Amino acid sequence: MSGPSSYVPKLGIAKWLDARLPLPRLMYDSFIAYPVPRNLNYFWTFGGILMLMLVSQILTGVILAMHYTPHATLAFTSVEGIMRDVEYGWLMRYMHANGASMFFIAVYIHIFRGLYYGSYKAPREVLWILGVIIFLLMMATAFMGYVLPWGQMSFWGATVITNLFSAFPIVGETIVTFLWGGYSVDNPTLTRFFSLHFLLPFMIFGVVILHVWALHVTGQNNPTGVEVKAVAKDTIPFTPYATIKDAFALVLFFAFFAYFLFFIPNYLGHADNYIPANPAVTPAHIVPEWYFLPFYAILRAVPDKLGGVLLMFAAIAVLVVLPWLDTSKVKSMSYRPLARQCFWAFAVTCVMLGWLGSRPAEGIYVTLSQLFTALYFAYFLIALPLLGLFETPKKLPGSIAESVLGKMKGGSGAVVGAAASAEPNTKG
Amino acid sequence: MAEAKSSPASEPTRRDMLFLATGAMGAAGVVALAVPFVRTLAPNAQTIAAGAPIEVDLTPIPEGQGIKLFWRGKLIFVRSRTKAEIEEAQKVNLASLPDPQADSARVKPGKENWLVIYGSCTHLGCIPGGSAAGEVRGDYNGWFCPCHGSHYDTSGRIRKGPAPTNLPVPPYAFLSDTKIRIG
Numbered sequence: 001m002s003g004p005s006s007y008v009p010k011l012g013i014a015k016w017l018d019a020r021l022p023l024p025r026l027m028y029d030s031f032i033a034y035p036v037p038r039n040l041n042y043f044w045t046f047g048g049i050l051m052l053m054l055v056s057q058i059l060t061g062v063i064l065a066m067h068y069t070p071h072a073t074l075a076f077t078s079v080e081g082i083m084r085d086v087e088y089g090w091l092m093r094y095m096h097a098n099g100a101s102m103f104f105i106a107v108y109i110h111i112f113r114g115l116y117y118g119s120y121k122a123p124r125e126v127l128w129i130l131g132v133i134i135f136l137l138m139m140a141t142a143f144m145g146y147v148l149p150w151g152q153m154s155f156w157g158a159t160v161i162t163n164l165f166s167a168f169p170i171v172g173e174t175i176v177t178f179l180w181g182g183y184s185v186d187n188p189t190l191t192r193f194f195s196l197h198f199l200l201p202f203m204i205f206g207v208v209i210l211h212v213w214a215l216h217v218t219g220q221n222n223p224t225g226v227e228v229k230a231v232a233k234d235t236i237p238f239t240p241y242a243t244i245k246d247a248f249a250l251v252l253f254f255a256f257f258a259y260f261l262f263f264i265p266n267y268l269g270h271a272d273n274y275i276p277a278n279p280a281v282t283p284a285h286i287v288p289e290w291y292f293l294p295f296y297a298i299l300r301a302v303p304d305k306l307g308g309v310l311l312m313f314a315a316i317a318v319l320v321v322l323p324w325l326d327t328s329k330v331k332s333m334s335y336r337p338l339a340r341q342c343f344w345a346f347a348v349t350c351v352m353l354g355w356l357g358s359r360p361a362e363g364i365y366v367t368l369s370q371l372f373t374a375l376y377f378a379y380f381l382i383a384l385p386l387l388g389l390f391e392t393p394k395k396l397p398g399s400i401a402e403s404v405l406g407k408m409k410g411g412s413g414a415v416v417g418a419a420a421s422a423e424p425n426t427k428g
Numbered sequence: 429m430a431e432a433k434s435s436p437a438s439e440p441t442r443r444d445m446l447f448l449a450t451g452a453m454g455a456a457g458v459v460a461l462a463v464p465f466v467r468t469l470a471p472n473a474q475t476i477a478a479g480a481p482i483e484v485d486l487t488p489i490p491e492g493q494g495i496k497l498f499w500r501g502k503l504i505f506v507r508s509r510t511k512a513e514i515e516e517a518q519k520v521n522l523a524s525l526p527d528p529q530a531d532s533a534r535v536k537p538g539k540e541n542w543l544v545i546y547g548s549c550t551h552l553g554c555i556p557g558g559s560a561a562g563e564v565r566g567d568y569n570g571w572f573c574p575c576h577g578s579h580y581d582t583s584g585r586i587r588k589g590p591a592p593t594n595l596p597v598p599p600y601a602f603l604s605d606t607k608i609r610i611g
């Protein structure tokens with residue numbers, strides 16, 4: 001997207017550095033001169049929000065790790081110590097625990113943005129897949145983090161999730177023993193989860209860099225799904241336009257975060273996790289954290305153990321192949337009348353699955369889980385592949401500029417379907 | 429690779445030889461090194477040693493109730509079954525079971541009133557209730573797992589729900605009429 005670099009170092013030291021390690025140039029080209037489509041809406045601010053949430057988790061996490069003791073007999077007490085004895089320890093822990101939820105709220109909005117505007121389609125397949133990898137790493141990180149306070153939900157959540165792997169024939173039991181480092185979830189499990197929980201966020205950081213790199217090669221998608229045709233007309237520089245918009249959205253998001261943090265810090269958690277882990281008693285109603293609920297519902301919808309586990313993993317794997325399942329060349333759902341309705345039905349399906357995941361697995365809830373699981377997969381495997389063949393899209397604007405400024409000023413009069421012809425890009 | 433240009437007769441060069449030998453050595457080295465890394469994740473000597481056999485005195489368990497104890501970090505149920513419970517377990521039509529197993533194969537001969545089984549649900553490892561009086565015992569009067577609704581009968585066999593197999597019987601032996609050794 002970005003053409004040749006327009007960076008001109010002014011200071012002597014900047015010139016000196018530019019000839020040796022052009023880091024300021026990279027920053028300038030990526031965050032100041034970088035051209036962004038002029039029609040981006042607020043759904044495009046969540047990438048920046050996610051970046052800051054990751055930083056927030058790492059900062060609070062490093063502090064927590066200074067006061068936390070990864071041992072089955074001490075973990076719970078040490079977390080209570082953070083809450084009561086460490087100055088502002090309560091703030092660090094609540095920021096970290098609620099931060100994880102905020103992180104997932106942001107990532108779900110970010111993902112649905114991509115689904116609605118077709119951001120997964122060519123030429124952004126790799127960008128999209130890197131996103132799915134980040135999502136997987138986030139789930140692994142959050143799952144292992146939730147085990148660390150070693151409360152009842154920590155312990156039984158860990159037991160149920162690690163036991164998922166026992167569903168695999170032959171090797172299942174061995175995998176689970178190696179995950180546990182014993183014959184049940186116990187101290188060895190806690191210590192290895194702590195080590196991995198510390199490591200994974202930095203791996204996420206690495207994949208985020210690749211994600212942004214891929215983004216800067218293809219350029220951003222936009223609400224019309226029409227690719228940038230003329231940089232001068234269709235884009236505006238990142239700074240100040242995108243910078244201020246991102247910053248404004250970020251402040252609003254953090255105000256929302258702060259409301260949870262200061263007024264209802266335990267709303268998204270479970271009271272049972274304030275009871276120390278007891279391997280002899282399972283809480284009557286165990287549920288995962290809210291952000292795992294849709295997948296949990298899919299797991300329980302299948303009466304067969306292995307089948308349930310496979311379908312749950314498939315629910316995420318299907319996202320990886322999505323770029324090749326959607327046969328339509330038109331990216332944005334705004335121009336796809338039928339697909340757009342399917343999209344909203346899909347969004348409702350996900351919310352319903354989330355709700356069902358929080359219900360006990362009996363009676364009508366099981367039937368409904370099965371129905372919505374079928375609808376979840378139908379969106380990817382039936383609706384998107386077929387609609388591209390039958391649906392007549394609405395007429396696309398000729399260019400991004402035309403969609404914003406009207407035909408007179410931006411008009412290039414391109415035809416429907418031209419969306420796929422991306423401008424050839426040179427460097428990141 | 430370079431050989432196309434440097435040796436038109438496509439005869440292997442010394443560099444090809446070095447490449448293959450180094451590559452093979454490197455691959456073998458990586459595999460050999462991966463083994464110890466993965467092995468560190470296995471149960472350590474202390475965890476395995478904690479699996480030494482334990483003895484359990486049965487006298488304090490009243491008829492119709494059970495106790496829970498840990499062996500090798502795993503929960504074990506010991507239940508003193510009533511006459512009715514034993515009969516119920518014995519007269520079941522085996523063909524109707526998800527995991528067919530006769531009650532006689534799950535207890536020691538002559539000691540049918542004692543049932544000793546692992547207490548982790550074979551679905552995803554929660555602890556089914558039903559050992560102590562007053563806990564929900566499910567549709568088959570044995571144990572009920574609250575996590576995803578698995579019902580076990582008075583022999584610890586799965587009857588209904590997502591769990592695939594019966595609660596397994598750990599290795600144990602009667603030392604006397606009122607004492608068993610597990611392990």
Ligand code: HEM
Binds near residue numbers: 065
């Ligand atoms: C992707 C970023 C991260 C996510 C999503 C995440 C998520 C979580 C979650 C959900 C918990 C449980 C909170 C609770 O209920 O108490 C937790 C705990 C913890 N995390 Fe993280 N975390 C992240 C990064 C980190 C990092 C980078 C560190 C260390 C450098 C860290 C250290 C800890 C510690 C020590 C605890 C236990 C204390 C506690 O429970 O509050 N985390 N994490």
Ligand code: FES
Binds near residue numbers: 549577589590591
């Ligand atoms: S763990 Fe017992 S039913 Fe799922």
